[in-house]
Amino acid sequence: MDILQLFVSGLANGCVYGLIALGFVLIYKATEAVNFAQGDFMMLGAFITLGLTNDQFWGLPFWISVPIAIASMGAFGYLLDMLVLRRMFGQSQVALIILTIALGFVLRFAAGAIWGHEPISLQSPIAGRDVRFGGLVLGLDEVWVIFVTIFLTVILYFYFNRTRLGVAMQAASQNQLAAYYMGIPVKRVHSLIWALSGMVAAVAGILFASKGSIDPSIGLLGIKAFAAAVIGGFGSLPGALLGGIIVGLIEPFASYYIAAGYSQIMPYLLLFLILVFRPHGILAQVHRKKV
Amino acid sequence: MRTVFKTSYDADIDYFRHGMHAFWYLALLLIMIVLPFLMSPFAIGEVTNVLIWSIAGMGIMLLVGQTGQASLGHAAFLAVGCYANVLLQNAGLPFILSFPLAGVIAGLAGVALAIPTTRLHGIYLAIATLAVSILADDLIVVAEPLTGGINGLLAPTIEIFGLPFDRYGTPGRFYWLVLLVTVLVVLAYRNIQRSPLGRSFAAVRDSEISAQAMGVNIARTKAVAFGLSTAITGLAGALMGHFAGIFNNETFTIIISIQLLLMIVIGGLGSIHGAFFGAIIVALLPQTISTLRDGLGDILGTTIRVPGMESAAFGAILILFILFEPMGIYGRWIKIRTYFQLFPFYRKDMFRRQKSYLKTERMR
Secondary structure (H helix, E strand, C coil): CHHHHHHHHHHHHHHHHHHHHHHHHHHHHHHCCCCCCHHHHHHHHHHHHHHHHCCCCCCCCHHHHHHHHHHHHHHHHHHHHHHCHHHHCCCCHHHHHHHHHHHHHHHHHHHHHHHCCCCECCCCCCCCCEEEECCEEEEHHHHHHHHHHHHHHHHHHHHHHHCHHHHHHHHHHHEHHHHHHCCCCHHHHHHHHHHHHHHHHHHHHHHHHHHCCECHHHHHHHHHHHHHHHHHCCCCHHHHHHHHHHHHHHHHHHHHHCCCCCHHHHHHHHHHHHHHHCCCCCCCCECCCCC | CCCCCCCCHHHHHCCCCCHHHHHHHHHHHHHHHHHHHHCCHHHHHHHHHHHHHHHHHHHHHHHHHHCCCCCCCHHHHHHHHHHHHHHHHHCCCCHHHHHHHHHHHHHHHHHHHHHHHCCCCHHHHHHHHHHHHHHHHHHHHHCHHHHCHHHCEECCCEEECCEEECCCCCHHHHHHHHHHHHHHHHHHHHHHHHCHHHHHHHHHHHCHHHHHHCCCCHHHHHHHHHHHHHHHHHHHHHHHHHHHCEECHHHHCHHHHHHHHHHHHHHCCCCHHHHHHHHHHHHHHHHHHHHHHHHHHHHHCCCCCCCCHHHHHHHHHHHHHHHHCCCHHHHHHHHHHHHHHCCCCCCCCCCCCCCCCCECCECC
C-alpha cells in the first residue's frame, strides 16, 4: 500500500510537471522557440488566482477568479508575443532562449514586489480534502490534478491534429515562408499559441497552488518540467505528459529507496542519459536532418 | 577614414591592424598596471572582480561566441577549477603548479562532457549543459569528504616564490596576479582566433554543413572548443575561489551559469571586448544598484529594500539589449565608430541582419 500511495502522489506531481511541459511543447511545436520562462508563467498564473481569491487580497469566490486568471494569462501571452517577441522574428533560437530567461528574472521580481516573497497558500476548495478508494487515501487536489492534466492533453492533442487552426500552427512551424504563401497569418498564429500556452500555465499554476504553498521562486520548477519535456520528446504532447509522469514518479521512489543527496540528482541524471543516448526523447519527432 | 596598406599576407592576422591600434591597447595596459597606486583598496577589489569575470567570460565566449555552441553549464567548470586548485594547494602543491593544473583538469572535464554531447545542437545542447550544472551543484554536496559539502572550503593564501598574495592583505599584488592571468588569457585567445583552429571554430559556428564540406572534423573541433573554453573558465574559477576566500556549492549554482551566458550576450557575442564589457556590467551592477538605492533612500528619508532587484535589473537590461541591440555593447561601439570613420557616408542599414525563416527538423 505504501508503494501505491507513493505512486499516486508521484503521479499527481508528475501531472503538474506534465502541464508545465505541455506549455513548453505547445510553443515549441508552433514556433520552434523554447520558453524558459514557462515556470514563471505558471507562478504568475498561480499568484493572479491567489491575489483574486485570498481574503487578504481581493476575496473573490474561487470559481470566479479561476476563469479571470486563465483569461488574463492568455492575454498576457498574446500581448507578450505581439509587443516583445514579434520583434525577434527571424533571430536565432538561442537569442530567444536568453530573452525568456531574462523575462523569468523580471517576472519573479514583479511577483515578489506585488505579493511578497513569503510562501502563501491558495484558499482553494479542492485543497486539503480526502477521497477514499478502498484502502487508498487520496487528496482531492491530487485527483483533480490527474484528471485535468489528462483531459487537457487529450483536448490539445486533438486540437493540433484535427482542427484547421491546429494544423495551421504546425505548418507555421514546419516552414514559415511556405506557410505565409499558403495564406496562414503566421504572426497571429504565433501570438495565439503564446496565449494558449499562457492559459495552460495558469491551469498548472492553480493546480500546483492547490497542492501546497507558493512563493515567487517556484518558477524554477520549470527546469524540472523542462527535463520532463525533453525526456518525453520535445514537440510531442503525449510525450510531455509521459515525461512529466516519469520525472514525477522517479522523485518519490528515489527518495524512498536511495540515500538523500543522491535522490534529487536522479531526474537530471535521467535527462542527461536520455540526451546522450536518445537525444530527441522517448516519443521522438525528429527522424534525420536533411540538407 | 584610415586605409591600411597591406604589404604581406601576414598583415591579415597581425595582433594589431595599425600603429595607433597598438598604441591605444598598450596605453590601456599601462593604465591597468598603475591602477593600484591610483585607487583605494576597495575599488581595486572591484576591478579585480571585473577581471576575474572577464576571464570566465572569455572562457564561455570561446565556446558560445566563437564556436556557436550554447552552454548553460559553465558554472560547473568554474567549480571544477576552483575545487581542483584549492585541493591541490591543500595537498601541498605550490600555486604556480596547482593553478595551471586546475585549468588542465577543468579542460579535461570539458572534453569528457563534449564527447557524448557534440551530437546535440542548439537547444538540446543548452539543456544538456543545464543538467550538468544542476548535477555539479548536487555532486559537490554529495562528495563531502573531498569538497566539504555545504560547509565549503577555505582558500589558502597564495604564495609564489615566498611572496604572499592575498585578497585582503595585499589587494594590489592580488590584482596584479589577476591582471597577468587576464593578459595571458587574452593573448592565448587572440592566438587561437588567428590560428587554423580558430578559423575552424568560426566555420563550425557559421555553418556545420559547409565546415564539413571544407574538411573540418566537426566532432573534434567541438570537443577542442569545449576543452579550451572550460580550461579558461576553470582558471577563472580558481581565481574566483581565492577572491571569495570561502566557497561552497552555492557559489557555483545554475544562476551563475545563466549569468555567464547572459553576460557575454550583453557584452557582444564573438569578441574579446564583449567579454570585458559584459563583465563590467555583471560585476558592477549590484554595487551600482545599492549605491543608487542608498542615494534615493537618503533623498526620501527612508530605507528602500526591494529584494531581487539585481537580477530584475539585469534581466530588464538584457531584454532591452536583445530587442534593440542584439550585437551587444561592442556591436553598438562598432556602429558608433564606423559612423565617425565614414562620416558623413554612414548608412542606416549598414549592419542590417539578413532575415531568416525557420524550418523545423521534426518530420511528424
